[in-house]
Amino acid sequence: MLFNYELYEGRRKTMLFADTLKRPIELQLVVDRAAPYKEVFHFHPGAEIFYIHEGAGQVIVEQHLYEVKSGSLLFFRPFQPHYQQMEVGPEQPYIRSLFKYSPSYFAEFLKPFPSLYKFHDYLLHSDSVLQIQQLPAPERMDYWVRDFDRRFRSRPVSDDLERNALFLLSLFQYIQPIWQSYSQADVQQPTTDPFVVRILKWIDEFYPEEFQLESLARVAHMSPNHVSYLFQKTTGKTITDFLTIRRMKQASMLLQTTSLSVQEVGERSGYPNSSYFCQVFKKHMGMTPGQFRSQPPLRT
CATH class of the missing domain: 1.10.10.60 (Homeodomain-like)
Structure with missing residues (x-):
C-alpha cells in the first residue's frame, strides 16, 4: 500500500489543533532532537515559549531573521508565523524545551499575581516586546528546567494539568526579572539580511x-x-x-x-x-x- 502523505499530514494537523484546545498547557522538557526531523514554517493558535539547551541555527519570526544558540529564549505569540532551521549532526547536538499554552486559560492562574499577569499581557501585546533573547547565565536556566523535569517525572499522570500549570507559573516568575532587566544592548538583534x-x-x-x-x-x-x-x-x-x-x-x-x-x-x-x-x-x-x-x- 502506498503511503498517502497528504492524508497523513491532514489527520496529524487536525489532531494537533484539537490537542491545543484539549490540553491548554503542554510541556516538552529537555527533548533531544538530534535525529533528523523536518521543521515547517507554521503558527499555533496558542502561545509558545522555547528554550535551547544545546544547539545552533536560525529562526525566522514574521519579517525578522535571528541567529540562535545554546541559552536562547524565545517567545512566540498566537498566530505568529515562525520557522526554525537548526544545524543538527553527530557533532552538533540539539536539545530544547518547549512550553505551549492557551493564553486565556493560563491568564486565570495569573490573576492572583498582578505583576505576573501584567508581564504576561506585555509579552502578548506590546509592540516593544523582545521576543528572542540570549540569557546571560544559561547554565542557571538549564539547571532549573532539568531539575523540574526530574521532579515532575515522579508525579502521577493524573496530575498532568495541575503540574503543567504550576510549572508555567514558576517559569514566568523565573523569567520575569530576567526579561525586564534587559537593555537594548543585551537583546538578540535580527541578523542583517x-x-x-x-x-x-x-x-x-x-x-x-x-x-x-x-x-x-x-x-x-x-x-x-x-x-x-x-x-x-x-x-x-x-x-x-x-x-x-x-x-x-x-x-x-x-x-x-x-x-x-x-x-x-x-x-x-x-x-x-x-x-x-x-x-x-x-x-x-x-x-x-x-x-x-x-x-x-x-x-x-
Whole structure:
C-alpha cells in the first residue's frame, strides 16, 4: 500500500489543533532532537515559549531573521508565523524545551499575581516586546528546567494539568526579572539580511493580492529565477511557503474574530476563488474553514 502523505499530514494537523484546545498547557522538557526531523514554517493558535539547551541555527519570526544558540529564549505569540532551521549532526547536538499554552486559560492562574499577569499581557501585546533573547547565565536556566523535569517525572499522570500549570507559573516568575532587566544592548538583534527582510516585508504587505514573482523580483533587483533560488537557499523554504502561511494566518484570525462569510475571508486573505481557498485551508490547517470557525474562540 502506498503511503498517502497528504492524508497523513491532514489527520496529524487536525489532531494537533484539537490537542491545543484539549490540553491548554503542554510541556516538552529537555527533548533531544538530534535525529533528523523536518521543521515547517507554521503558527499555533496558542502561545509558545522555547528554550535551547544545546544547539545552533536560525529562526525566522514574521519579517525578522535571528541567529540562535545554546541559552536562547524565545517567545512566540498566537498566530505568529515562525520557522526554525537548526544545524543538527553527530557533532552538533540539539536539545530544547518547549512550553505551549492557551493564553486565556493560563491568564486565570495569573490573576492572583498582578505583576505576573501584567508581564504576561506585555509579552502578548506590546509592540516593544523582545521576543528572542540570549540569557546571560544559561547554565542557571538549564539547571532549573532539568531539575523540574526530574521532579515532575515522579508525579502521577493524573496530575498532568495541575503540574503543567504550576510549572508555567514558576517559569514566568523565573523569567520575569530576567526579561525586564534587559537593555537594548543585551537583546538578540535580527541578523542583517536586507534581501530576506525585503522579501518578507513584501509578502506581509501584498499577500492579499495575486502573487506576481516578477513584481517581487523588481523589488529585490534580481531576476525571478534568481530571487526564488536565493530565498530558498537562505531560508530553506520557498517564497510560496511563506506566502501561504501568511495567508493562513490572516484567514484564521478573520474566521475567529469576524462574522465574514468564508468567501469574504478567502478574498481578504488572497484567495478570490472560494473553492480553492477551502482546499488550501484544509490542507494546511487540517480542517475546513467552517470547522475551524466552530472551534471554541481563542482569546489572547
